[in-house]
Amino acid sequence: MDFALSEEQKMIRAMCREFADEVIAPRAEEVESTGNYPYLIIRQMADLGIMGIPFPEEYGGGGGDWVGMNLCVEEISRRDAGLGIMLDVTLLAAHEIEVFGSEDQKRKWLTSLAGGKEIAAFALTEPDAGSDAASIRCTALLDGDEWVINGSKQFVSNIGLDNCSIVVVVAVSGKNKQGKSIINTFIVPKGTPGFTVGTQYDKISLHSLTTNELIFEDCRLPRDHILGGEGRGLAQHLATLQTGRISIAACSVGLAQACLDESLSYAKQRVQFGRPIINFQGVSFKLADMATAVELGRLMYLKAAWLKDNNLPYTFEASAAKLYASEMVEKVASDAVQIHGGYGYMSEYAVSRYYKQAKAMQIIEGTSEVQRIVIARSLQT
Numbered sequence: 001m002d003f004a005l006s007e008e009q010k011m012i013r014a015m016c017r018e019f020a021d022e023v024i025a026p027r028a029e030e031v032e033s034t035g036n037y038p039y040l041i042i043r044q045m046a047d048l049g050i051m052g053i054p055f056p057e058e059y060g061g062g063g064g065d066w067v068g069m070n071l072c073v074e075e076i077s078r079r080d081a082g083l084g085i086m087l088d089v090t091l092l093a094a095h096e097i098e099v100f101g102s103e104d105q106k107r108k109w110l111t112s113l114a115g116g117k118e119i120a121a122f123a124l125t126e127p128d129a130g131s132d133a134a135s136i137r138c139t140a141l142l143d144g145d146e147w148v149i150n151g152s153k154q155f156v157s158n159i160g161l162d163n164c165s166i167v168v169v170v171a172v173s174g175k176n177k178q179g180k181s182i183i184n185t186f187i188v189p190k191g192t193p194g195f196t197v198g199t200q201y202d203k204i205s206l207h208s209l210t211t212n213e214l215i216f217e218d219c220r221l222p223r224d225h226i227l228g229g230e231g232r233g234l235a236q237h238l239a240t241l242q243t244g245r246i247s248i249a250a251c252s253v254g255l256a257q258a259c260l261d262e263s264l265s266y267a268k269q270r271v272q273f274g275r276p277i278i279n280f281q282g283v284s285f286k287l288a289d290m291a292t293a294v295e296l297g298r299l300m301y302l303k304a305a306w307l308k309d310n311n312l313p314y315t316f317e318a319s320a321a322k323l324y325a326s327e328m329v330e331k332v333a334s335d336a337v338q339i340h341g342g343y344g345y346m347s348e349y350a351v352s353r354y355y356k357q358a359k360a361m362q363i364i365e366g367t368s369e370v371q372r373i374v375i376a377r378s379l380q381t
């Protein structure tokens with residue numbers, strides 16, 4: 001067993017840490033409080049090659065792996081978890097095209113996403129279909145040589161951004177002989193007539209991630225915009241989500257590491273009863289538990305990413321990493337506020353921001369309950 005990172009993975013982590021410390025951290029609080037989107041930061045991330053780390057060089061990527069990619073997601077999220085999720089969502093769309101797309105689709109769409117010129121969105125959730133993804137109602141019906149999409153999607157991250165060029169959408173194209181929905185996936189360029197980006201949701205936190213509704217009214221697409229096999233859309237999407245779950249685990253670990261960093265430094269300088277509070281076992285044991293939990297979350301997402309890189313099954317490990325890390329970060333963020341006492345509840349302290357951000361990790365890309373369903377199923381196969 002070898003836990004050592006390769007030289008390339010170490011280099012990626014060091015580069016992303018430096019970038020996150022020097023460029024992202026100074027703006028994170030301002031972006032969270034004003035909601036002014038940090039387009040320049042995304043451009044700088046693209047210039048560093050961050051968006052393309054795991055994709056083949058022939059499609060504009062870095063030719064790296066998912067261990068390296070997720071080390072990067074952790075480092076970005078340590079300074080701004082919303083940007084970590086923005087990155088995860090665009091990676092998901094790009095990865096679905098990489099795995100299921102035709103050669104033409106890869107040349108046309110993956111290349112610009114991997115190069116970071118544009119970012120992408122991923123639209124599955126609907127007003128009446130969240131965890132129960134198979135119950136989506138948005139339709140895509142063939143009319144001659146075109147698909148016509150009607151319906152709406154909700155909670156679509158990235159789609160409201162000016163530099164988002166496409167959305168990967170899942171829709172129903174009819175019923176099979178057993179009466180089950182035939183579900184397909186489509187690549188829809190933003191700006192296609194009949195495609196409207198709706199209201200931006202007013203989230204309680206994570207303002208560096210924009211999330212909007214999306215409406216389709218007779219939105220016509222050329223026939224070749226279907227992604228992957230006919231009737232395979234949902235299975236493809238769910239398979240891609242397994243990769244996303246590794247990244248949400250990495251986001252959670254990054255955010256939890258930030259909670260630990262802030263708490264450790266606060267506990268060393270806050271004096272009560274005549275000594276720094278880190279000298280009280282009640283505080284230092286809390287820090288010890290936080291550090292242990294963060295390390296376990298990190299090992300879990302790295303193992304899932306390593307399995308993926310080695311073409312081994314990773315469904316159980318991805319869901320377990322996502323479940324553990326997302327539940328862990330909520331507890332760690334709560335302990336971080338506790339260590340800061342009353343100051344931790346004040347907006348000017350970063351841990352108050354982290355506390356609000358942590359909850360989302362248990363919901364995005366499959367709730368904790370859905371992860372338990374996936375894990376329980378994998379125990380029975």
Ligand SMILES: Cc1cc2nc3c(=O)[nH]c(=O)nc-3n(C[C@H](O)[C@H](O)[C@H](O)COP(=O)(O)OP(=O)(O)OC[C@H]3O[C@@H](n4cnc5c(N)ncnc54)[C@H](O)[C@@H]3O)c2cc1C
Pocket residue numbers: 089122123124125129130131132154155156157158203206211360363364365366367368369370
């Ligand atoms: C910040 C943010 C960004 C998002 N970005 C995107 C995006 O880019 N694209 C996208 O498609 N979606 C996105 N989502 C949506 C997200 O994936 C869904 O919110 C999530 O899958 C849950 O669906 P739901 O909200 O409809 O909850 P529901 O499915 O209605 O669940 C409600 C509750 O019931 C529980 N539950 C449901 N079914 C079961 C069951 N069988 N057993 C036990 N418990 C169950 C759930 O776990 C949950 O606790 C985003 C959400 C958030 C918060």
